[in-house]
Amino acid sequence: MPITLAIDCMGGDHGPSVTIPAAFQFLREDAQARAVLVGLPEVFDEAFRKSATEFGERLIVRTASEVVEMDEAPASAMRGKKDSSMRVAIDLVKSGEATAAVSAGNTGALMAISRFVLKTLPGIDRPAIATIIPSMKGQTYMLDLGANVDCTAEHLLQFAIMGAMLLEAVEHSESPTVGLLNIGEEDIKGNEVVKRAAQLLRQSDLNFYGNVEGNDIFKGTTDIVVCDGFVGNVALKSAEGLAHMITSLLSQEFKRNLLTKLIALIAMPVLRRFKRVFDPSRYNGATLLGLRGVVVKSHGSADQVAYVWALRRAAEAARHNLIERIATRMQAVAIKAENAAGEGAAA
Amino acid sequence: MPITLAIDCMGGDHGPSVTIPAAFQFLREDAQARAVLVGLPEVFDEAFRKSATEFGERLIVRTASEVVEMDEAPASAMRGKKDSSMRVAIDLVKSGEATAAVSAGNTGALMAISRFVLKTLPGIDRPAIATIIPSMKGQTYMLDLGANVDCTAEHLLQFAIMGAMLLEAVEHSESPTVGLLNIGEEDIKGNEVVKRAAQLLRQSDLNFYGNVEGNDIFKGTTDIVVCDGFVGNVALKSAEGLAHMITSLLSQEFKRNLLTKLIALIAMPVLRRFKRVFDPSRYNGATLLGLRGVVVKSHGSADQVAYVWALRRAAEAARHNLIERIATRMQAVAIKAENAAGEGAAA
Structure with missing residues (x-):
């Protein structure tokens, strides 16, 4: 059809x-x-x-x-x-x-x-929004970014299932890996909801990698990173804030004087290639799940x-x-x- | 003495x-x-x-x-x-x-x-750890980064008070501004704990700016950003992850071939100045509060x-x-x- x-x-x-x-x-x-x-x-x-x-x-x-x-x-x-x-x-x-x-x-x-x-x-119980984030290995799917706050462990399990099915459908990955966003890799780390969600995920038939940390989103440790909508929003906005700071400081430095402007001109092809990797258009299209x-x-x-x-x-x-x-x-x-x-x- | x-x-x-x-x-x-x-x-x-x-x-x-x-x-x-x-x-x-x-x-x-x-x-109730983050305006103090998870609104108020006193003592700022990390600026945004914490902060005699978002940490919107230790850890690690990805991709691009290596050499003074702004040594010294x-x-x-x-x-x-x-x-x-x-x- x-x-x-x-x-x-x-x-x-x-x-x-x-x-x-x-x-x-x-x-x-x-x-x-x-x-x-x-x-x-x-x-x-x-x-x-x-x-x-x-x-x-x-x-x-x-x-x-x-x-x-x-x-x-x-x-x-x-x-x-x-x-x-x-x-x-x-x-x-x-x-x-x-x-x-x-x-x-x-x-x-x-x-x-x-x-x-x-x-x-x-x-x-709650629809979620999955977004694609550029990573060192290509891309990471992250959810929820749809402002679901005060999530339970069951909600996080549902997000994980929906995310895994999205990757199967859109990326044709078989059994994509799922990471649970936490503040340490060890099982004892994290808040009560995340600890229980890890138990549920371990019992599920998803390909559960275990806990991941904020930096793993960009490392590409897992195909999917699952979190509460509050945490997901803060993580992404913080990273965006830093990216904005880096690019504006870099452009400030290159605009400092005639010499640095000349250097910028020479470095342009390299900087442009670099920018392409981060090109947000490739990652456009968040899915309501x-x-x-x-x-x-x-x-x-x-x-x-x-x-x-x-x-x-x-x-x-x-x-x-x-x-x-x-x-x-x-x-x-x-x-x-x-x-x-x-x-x-x-x- | x-x-x-x-x-x-x-x-x-x-x-x-x-x-x-x-x-x-x-x-x-x-x-x-x-x-x-x-x-x-x-x-x-x-x-x-x-x-x-x-x-x-x-x-x-x-x-x-x-x-x-x-x-x-x-x-x-x-x-x-x-x-x-x-x-x-x-x-x-x-x-x-x-x-x-x-x-x-x-x-x-x-x-x-x-x-x-x-x-x-x-x-x-709980000691917290305050860390200094580089921002567009100089620096932002952020707490908790001491792994206090499942915080109540009262805990967040205590963090805000301790953070404000730290800035008074160490930075000699009078009445430093306090932002509450949230997923939107509006009062209705956020989880239940953050909403109640905003009420407590509004009633306090601190210089409460209101809700801030993840990108405000690096914008330097407020002198202090207050959050649960879980959220703080994820925000900071995510930003670190992105910074690591940006610098390693940039260095990859510059190492691509002889020409790009030459360009890197020419651009070095600018890149070095830029790196100095982010020099982590200036921000060393987290305070246990x-x-x-x-x-x-x-x-x-x-x-x-x-x-x-x-x-x-x-x-x-x-x-x-x-x-x-x-x-x-x-x-x-x-x-x-x-x-x-x-x-x-x-x-």
């Missing part, structure tokens, strides 16, 4: 000027894929219609009358804007007209609307190259049955827990 | 080869200070005695028969080695022969021994320059009455709480 992406053309800092060319590029790349572009009527003008003919039936347009603002409160977006481009895109996944939705809009609103419309999978449908969040500031990456990830997740994988695995966990409870009662 | 530092000469990766020259440098710099050097007898040999004459009565030697290993379990160091150089240094603070202790030894053992020997100040005595932990890998910074910080904290400042402020908090309780009962 061909996959169909519902694309919220209005979301993100650049809106249709990025999302539409990205959608075209994606459809050219992926001849098996279809797309439904959702946006305000004026977006689909004469020029658009002319270029869109290239894709024939693979490209469908759906108009919406409203747009969720980037700084709008999730509750207001959810209740007040039932015909927003974001909402219509998610509705298309719900109705089965699309197999995945992609938006660069307001994260809080996207999560609230997705959860409300699609609902969570059986056994999943635990819902009854594939939803991918692009960074708001994404350019065309970055947005295409988010579309590719959504297509891959949908094509390789992300939702079914999570549902099946969660069912196995539930049966195991039931059996354990039964044995406990019999003993 | 002159201050006296008790220096654990055996601690750290380099032991006496760093700690003794550093002690000498410190005593030369600070003509008002005294030091008690604690180490195995063989450390204080003929050569040592000759050089030590320079300082006359300002330098005293105290021998110890044991050394706490860098990877020794804190409990074993505390119970099994009552005559370790670390223990003797702390005992000197307890007896009043020294006004502060400095060690580059095993952090866990130093905390356990300090807590056992010196005890905590009234009102302090909440004890009835000043204890400063140097990084284990500290060289002489870095170790002197730890000694300076210990001297400054002792000279400017860190312990009395914390004790007085905690008393004020206790009285305020009592009055509030009394009013509550009267109402």
